[in-house]
Amino acid sequence: MNYISDITRRDIFDLFKFGIDNCSIFDESIIFYPYFGRLDELDFLKRIYNLASLPSFDSRFENAEDDIWQHTINNNDYEDFWVFDDARFQLSNGADNIFLNFICEIFHPLVRDEKKDWKLFLKKINSLLQEDGYEIYSVKRISGKDVYGWKTYSKSPKIFFPFSIRFEAQIKKKEINFTLPKNLRYQIVQFLTKNNELLYLSDETGYNYTQHVMDLTFQDLKSYYVPHNYVNNRFIPSSNIDDFILHTTPYSVIDFIELFEKNSLVTDFSEKVVELFKVNNRNIIFKNGEISIHNNLIQETNKFYGKEKGVEELLIEANIFFEKQNYPIACEKIWDAFERLKTYYLPTIDKKQSIQKIIRQISAGDLHIEKIFNTEFKYLTDIGNNFRIRHHEKNKFDINEDHHYIYLYVRCKQLILYVLENIPD
Numbered sequence: 001m002n003y004i005s006d007i008t009r010r011d012i013f014d015l016f017k018f019g020i021d022n023c024s025i026f027d028e029s030i031i032f033y034p035y036f037g038r039l040d041e042l043d044f045l046k047r048i049y050n051l052a053s054l055p056s057f058d059s060r061f062e063n064a065e066d067d068i069w070q071h072t073i074n075n076n077d078y079e080d081f082w083v084f085d086d087a088r089f090q091l092s093n094g095a096d097n098i099f100l101n102f103i104c105e106i107f108h109p110l111v112r113d114e115k116k117d118w119k120l121f122l123k124k125i126n127s128l129l130q131e132d133g134y135e136i137y138s139v140k141r142i143s144g145k146d147v148y149g150w151k152t153y154s155k156s157p158k159i160f161f162p163f164s165i166r167f168e169a170q171i172k173k174k175e176i177n178f179t180l181p182k183n184l185r186y187q188i189v190q191f192l193t194k195n196n197e198l199l200y201l202s203d204e205t206g207y208n209y210t211q212h213v214m215d216l217t218f219q220d221l222k223s224y225y226v227p228h229n230y231v232n233n234r235f236i237p238s239s240n241i242d243d244f245i246l247h248t249t250p251y252s253v254i255d256f257i258e259l260f261e262k263n264s265l266v267t268d269f270s271e272k273v274v275e276l277f278k279v280n281n282r283n284i285i286f287k288n289g290e291i292s293i294h295n296n297l298i299q300e301t302n303k304f305y306g307k308e309k310g311v312e313e314l315l316i317e318a319n320i321f322f323e324k325q326n327y328p329i330a331c332e333k334i335w336d337a338f339e340r341l342k343t344y345y346l347p348t349i350d351k352k353q354s355i356q357k358i359i360r361q362i363s364a365g366d367l368h369i370e371k372i373f374n375t376e377f378k379y380l381t382d383i384g385n386n387f388r389i390r391h392h393e394k395n396k397f398d399i400n401e402d403h404h405y406i407y408l409y410v411r412c413k414q415l416i417l418y419v420l421e422n423i424p425d
Contacts, residue, residue: 004096004132011128012103013084013092020124033121037111041072041083048105050394054088064088097398100134100150101391107136109145119267122148126267129153138271139329139391146268149391151326152402154288160262162224162255163291171251178293180250184280188253189245191276195266214241217260227252254291261289287324311340315416318409327405328391334412335389338380341416344423362422380412 019030036044042065045051051065061067071078084091090098103125105111112118126136135153138146170176180188196214203209218241221227227238229247238244245253261269270286277284285292318333345354355377363370383389388396389408399405 002096004099004129004134006092008128008132009092009099012125013081015121015124017081020120031117031120033113033116033118035083035106037106037118038113039111042068044105044111045083045089047108047111048102049089057088095398095400096134097400100129100136103129104136104148104150107146107148109142109147123265123267137326138268139326146271149326149329151328160289162221162258164249164251164255165224166290167251176251176293178250178282180253180282181280182246184277184282185246185253187276187280188257189242191272192245192257192260195260195264195269197265199263199265213260213263216263217256218244220259220263221252221256224255254293258289258291261286283320285320285324311337311344311416311420314340315413318413322409325402327402327409328399331399331405331409331412332390334409334416335380335384337416338384338412341419342377344419358419358423362419376415380415383408 016033016035019032021030039047042051045068046065049064051068052063054064056063056067058067058070061070068078083089089102091102107118107122122136129135129150130153133153134150136148136150139149140147164171167176192214196212198210198212199216201209201211201216218227227244227248228235229238229244230236231243231247238248245256257273261273266272270289273291274284274286283293314333314337318330318337321327321333322330341358342355343351345357349357359370359373359377363373386397388398399408
């Protein structure tokens with residue numbers, strides 16, 4: 001289904017055509033960024049489309065690749081930004097997933113120009129896409145650089161309450177109870193200080209002023225309650241932000257991080273926070289500006305420690321993405337786990353023999369059940385071979401609806417869990 005309007009598509013095209021105004025107290029300029037980054041147009045398009053299979057609009061050439069080479073490299077007589085309205089690429093009126101995949105490729109580490117302000121364009125494009133129910137976000141990192149994908153987006157409620165207020169009842173009942181080690185608190189202070197940008201703001205009268213993100217966040221927190229921290233075993237009103245983070249309750253630290261994210265201009269702030277907590281053995285989900293805490297994100301796999309440890313790790317990753325409602329990546333991870341499961345008995349026997357042995361073991365001698373499992377393994381394998389489960393794969397059928405991803409994810413996951421529960425040690 002198509003939710004991205006013609007208006008949004010044109011507004012995004014216009015960002016690349018006419019640039020983005022950079023208005024601050026000290027500078028007024030227009031920032032430009034080429035959609036193909038540090039590549040040329042032809043090489044960029046070849047990353048997304050099979051140009052050799054697309055038609056040529058020039059009768060002298062057999063395919064789009066030769067046509068585009070002639071008119072963008074050899075003669076360079078195409079108008080600027082011709083690609084946005086070229087019917088072969090379906091950007092102006094095609095399916096949402098085609099448009100979104102194109103946008104994500106613009107910001108791929110191999111494409112984007114780190115010397116230019118690509119993050120500004122990503123932030124602006126996201127603000128436009130969110131109005132139509134989509135969001136570009138970091139799905140993984142390669143060599144320390146973010147790789148972006150897309151997902152559906154729902155606007156947060158207009159009235160925001162920080163973590164400690166949202167979960168006040170559960171905290172009082174100790175249904176939510178966790179600690180933040182001193183080392184993690186120091187790292188949080190360092191991380192927030194590193195991202196403590198100077199903001200250029202205006203008040204209701206139009207008066208321009210500057211304020212750092214941490215100061216603005218502390219000010220915002222005071223609109224909900226008076227911040228306190230411990231000093232010599234006394235819980236007193238806070239006067240210093242670092243002391244507050246280091247010595248307040250863990251719930252108030254989460255409040256501060258959530259409010260900081262709302263004020264920050266850092267596009268991947270939430271992903272970095274999740275990673276910071278993860279390296280300190282604290283699992284959190286940071287979605288739509290709100291943090292939720294999970295002491296154990298996937299209890300059902302904790303008991304499994306079979307020969308193929310990668311299966312368990314991939315199950316955990318898949319579950320994390322599923323809880324974030326990032327169903328495409330969750331599906332990709334669960335299919336990776338399925339493929340890894342097939343190699344359970346390697347290297348003693350090959351992959352095909354390993355699958356047959358798994359099926360025999362879990363069927364427990366029942367030939368009718370064995371037939372069912374044979375069919376199920378083949379069914380899920382065929383889905384992986386024919387549908388675009390992995391985002392980088394080409395020439396496969398797209399999956400466009402979240403509920404389809406959910407169905408496939410649950411079906412594949414249940415088979416994996418059944419195998420792990422019933423296969424002999």
